[in-house]
Every structure is written in C-alpha cells, then in structure tokens.
Amino acid sequence: MADVSGISGAAGVELEALWDEFHQVVNMTSQELGAWLRTESAGEETEELPEESGTEQGRHVLKILQKRRTDLTDADIRLMAQVVDTVQTQHEHAPAPDAAEHAAWRHRLMTLGHDPLRAG
Numbered sequence: 001m002a003d004v005s006g007i008s009g010a011a012g013v014e015l016e017a018l019w020d021e022f023h024q025v026v027n028m029t030s031q032e033l034g035a036w037l038r039t040e041s042a043g044e045e046t047e048e049l050p051e052e053s054g055t056e057q058g059r060h061v062l063k064i065l066q067k068r069r070t071d072l073t074d075a076d077i078r079l080m081a082q083v084v085d086t087v088q089t090q091h092e093h094a095p096a097p098d099a100a101e102h103a104a105w106r107h108r109l110m111t112l113g114h115d116p117l118r119a120g
Helices: 013-025 030-041 056-065 074-092 102-110
Strands: none
Touching (some): 013 074, 030 056, 056 074, 074 102
C-alpha cells in the first residue's frame, strides 16, 4: 500500500503525488461511477437509493471525485492510497481477456472507478 504516514490533512508533496496518481488510476468520471454503482445495485424488482448504491468504498471514491484536493480528510487520503494499491495489484494478477472471470474482475475494478478496458 502507498505510504501515507507523512501525509496529514491537505499538505505535502506526497499528497499532490497521491492525488495525481489516484486521478490517473480512477479513470471513470464521477457521473460514470455514480451510474455504475446504481446499475450494480439495481435488482429486478427493487433499487437502492442513489446515495446508498454500490459498495461503501465505491461511494467514498465517488465523494472524493467530487472534492477539491484542499477538502480531503485523512480517511479520504487513506482510501485514495488503498485504491491506487488495489488497482495496481489487480492489474498484476489480471485474468486473460477471454477468461470466464474477466468480466467479474473488470466489474470489481469499476466499483472503485477504474475501467481496465480504457487506455491510459
């Protein structure tokens, strides 16, 4: 996991680097992620309220995408580091594109705001 021990509040060169890395890894817009979380939470007969859609982590990523860097909390910073680490680790162990588990792998990453099929 990325080292966030020296980052506190909204200060530091490390925070700027983490902010940039997070926004490179999270390659879905807040609108796309919000729509994805609502889609994933929708059932045949019921649907969660938009603010309760998706996983807690996914909703937190969505909130971070809607913030300015100066408004980040320590919890936001920790989650940003965790998302960067998770996405990088998942890419190291990615299933083959034609493997049956590829769709589930992609959907898990999309819940964090990362669509592995997008370039860059």
